[in-house]
Amino acid sequence: MMDLYAHFSHSLSQHPARHYVLALSGGVDSRVMLELLARYRSQHGILISAVHVHHGLSANADQWAEQCQAWCDVLAVPLRVERVNLDTTQGDSIEQLAREARYTALAGYIDQHSCLLLGQHSDDQLETFLLALKRGSGPKGLASMPRSAVFGQGRLLRPLLTVARSDIEAFAAQQQLAWVEDESNLDTRYERNFLRHEVTPLLTQRWPSIRQAVQRSAELCAEQESVLAELLADALLQAVQADGSLAIESLTRHSAAVRRQLLRAWLDRHGVNMPSRIQTDIIWDEVAQAEQDANPKLKLGLHHIRRFNRRLYCVGLQADVSAWSRQIKPDQVLDLPDDIGQLVLRVAPGGNLRIPAEPEHLRVIFEPQGLSACPVGRAGSRKLKKLFQEYQIPSWQRRRIPILMYQQQVVAVAGLFVERDFSGTDAELLWQQ
Template sequence: MPLPAFYALLQPDAALVVAFSGGLDSTVLLHQLRGWQQQHPQSRLRALHVHHGLSPNAERWAIHCQTICEQWQLPFEVLRVIVDGREKGIEAAARDARYQVLGAALQPGEVLLTAQHLDDQCETFLLALKRGSGPAGLAAMPSSRMLGSNPLLRPLLNQSRQSLEAYADAHQLVWIEDESNQDVRYDRNFLRQRLLPELCQRWPHFTQATARSAALCSEQEQLLDELLAGQLAELIQPDGSLHFPPLMAMSELRANALLRRWIAGQGGVMPSREALNRIRDEVMASREDAQPRLQFGQAELRRYRQQLYWLPLLSSLRGITLAWRDLGQPLTLPQHIGTLRASPSQSLLRYPEPDEQVSVRFHAQGHVHLVGRNGGREMKKLWQELQIPPWQRERLPLIFYNQTLICVPNLVVTRDGAATDQQGWQIVWDEASSAGEQQ
C-alpha cells in the first residue's frame, strides 16, 4: 500500500510522533513510518499512547503498545487522561482530552501523525450532516492542520480500512480491537456497524464519493477564507476582539461568515445558525449600557464598547480575600492570574502600620480618592475611565490595609496608600502571559 503523501509532507530530518492506540489503523501507520524512518536515518520517530481509562482493558492495551514499540526499537510514552462526558458526551470528551494531552506532549518542531482513514472521513461527514452542519462541518477532517504550534498530519485519509487490513495481513502485524467499537449506542459505531455496510453494498464507491464531497466543501471554505480575510483583519482589534458595528450593516450571510471565522480564530466551536442569531439579537443589538453574555461550552461571548470578546469561562473571584502576611515573599494569585511581589525600587506606597494587615481582594465599592486627582470617584466610574471591561474588574488584585483600599497594582494608587517620604515601596503584579488569562 503506497503512501505517496509521506514524500510530499515529510522532511528527511523530520521529528515524527504517532498517536498510537494499538488498533489496526495506528499500527499500520506506525509500521509505515518505521520503514520511512529507516530510509531517512536523520529523522526521528516516537509513539504516544493516550490511556483514557474508559475500558477495563485499557491497561492491557498500553502494555501491548509498549511491547510493539520495544520490538520496533521506538521511543514510547503513555499519556493518561480523565474523561468527563457529562457535558459533551463520552465520544466528544475523549476526543478533546486526547488532542489536548497529545498537543501538550509535543516538543517544538515535532509533527504529530494520526491514523484516521477513508472510512473515518465518511463517518465524520455523515455525523456533520446529521447535525445540520454547513460547508465547514461537511469538510470533515483536513489532511493537515496545526495543533497549537505543531503540525498535525493525517496521511491515511485516502486509504480504506479494507486496504489497511490487507497491509497488516501482508506484514503479519498484530493489533488490538476496542470492544466499545461494537456498541451501537455511540453514533459513530452505529454508522460503522449498521449504516455504512448497507450504503457501501448498494454503492461500492460511497466512501470515496463522500470524501470528494468533503474535499469540495473544504475548497469552498478555503475560498471564503481568502475572500473574507482582508475584511476580517480590519475588524479584529489588537487584543483579538471583534469590532462588530460594521456587521450590523452587512447582509446576514456575510456577517455570519465573518463571525464564524472570528470565533474559529479564537479557538471556539463552530456556532449554529441559531447561535449566530442570538449573538446578533441578544449581544450586538442590545442597548448600549447592557452587559450581555452568551455561554458556549467552556467559553462565553461578551460585549464591551462595540467590541465582541471570546473569553474562557472562569469562576468569579469576587468573594476571595488573601492575607499577605510576609511581604518578603511573592503572593500567588488564584486561577493562574499571576503573582504579586514587593519591590523597594520606587516609593509609591507607604508601608503598613503595625496594626494594619495587608490583604488582596477582587472587589471594592464606594468612592476612592486617587493620587494627583481632585475629588473622589465611584469604583464603577473609575473602571470605566480606565477602560477596564466588566469581566476584568473582578480579576484585578486590589491591595487593602485593613478595610482601606491602597492601590491597584500597575494601575492606580489611592491617597490613603501614597508614600509621604522616601521610605516607601511598590507592588509589582507579574501577570500571567496566556491570552485567555489576560482577557
C-alpha cells in the same frame, strides 16, 4: 492488496519534518501506523516518538497503555502516556470532551519542527462528513478532516486518510499484528458508532466508491472555504480589534450572510468549534444587539461570547476566584489562581506606593464587592464597581484583577491604580500576566 507502506512513505515525504509524533491509541489504525513509522525511520533515519492519551473512561484503560508501551519497547520507539481528566459536568458529550482533551494533550508534544501523525482513514472521513451533514453544516464543516493542517506550533498529518479501513485491517492481518479493541466502539448509542455499524455498510455496499466521492466533496468544500476566507480577509481585518475583540459596528455594514461568515472566521481564530446557523444568529440577535445596559453571554463549548463597549469578546471558561485570599510578602513572588499570573510587591526606591508599618497584614484578594478607594490624583472615594466602569474593565474581568489590601483598606488594584492614602516611593506592585 494495496502497498500500504508505499502510500504511507509518499505521504510523509510530501510533509517532511525533523520529528514525527504518533498519536497511539492502540487501535488497529494507530497500531499499523506504529509499524509503518518504525520502518520509515529505519530507511530515513528520522526522529520518531509516540504519545498515548489515557482518558480513564474504560476499565481496560491501564491495560491499553501497558500494551502500547510493550509494542513501543519492541520497536524502540519512545512513548509518553498522557493522562487526562474529563469534566463531565459541562454538558458536552463524552465524545467531544474526550476529543478536545486528546488534542489538547497532544499539542504539548508538537513544536515548530514536529509533525503529529493521526490514524484516521477514509471510513472515518465518511462518518465525519455524514455527521456534519446531519448537523446542517456549511462548507467548513463538510470539509471534514484535512490531510494536513497547522497544529499547535507545528503541523498534523493524516497519512492514511484516503485508505479504507479494510486495507488497514488486511495489512495488520498479513503482518500478524495485535491491537486493542475499545468496547465502547460497539455502542451504537454514540452517533459515530451508529453510522459505522448501521449506515456506512449499506452506503458502501450500494455505492462502493462513496468514500472517494466524499473525499472529493470534502476537498471541494475546503477549497470553497479557503476562497471565502480570502475574499473576506480585508473585512475581517477591519472588524477585529487589537485585543482580539470584534467591532459590532463593522459587522453592521454587511449582509446577514457575510456577517455570519465573519463571525465564524473570528471564532475560528479563537479555536472555537464552528457554531450552527442558529448559534450565529443568537450571537448577533441576543448578544451583539442586546439592550445597552444588558450583560449578555452565550456559551459555545469551552468559551463564552460576551459584549462590552460595542465589541464582541470570546472568553475562555473561567473559575470563580472571588473567595481566594493570600498573604503577600515584599519581594516574594505570589502565584495567583487559575492562570491569572504572578504578583510581586517589589521594594524599590522610586516606586509609587508606601509599604505600611505592619506589612504582615498585606494580602491579595479578587472580590471587589463593598470596597471603595480613591486613586492617586482623585478627590474622593468611589466604589470599586464604579471605578472598574471608569477604567473600562469588562464585567467578566472585574473579579480576576488582584486587589492589594492592608487590613480592611484597599492599597492598590494591580495594573490600574494606587490608593491615595498609600501613595509613596517605597515599592511598586508588579503583575505578570
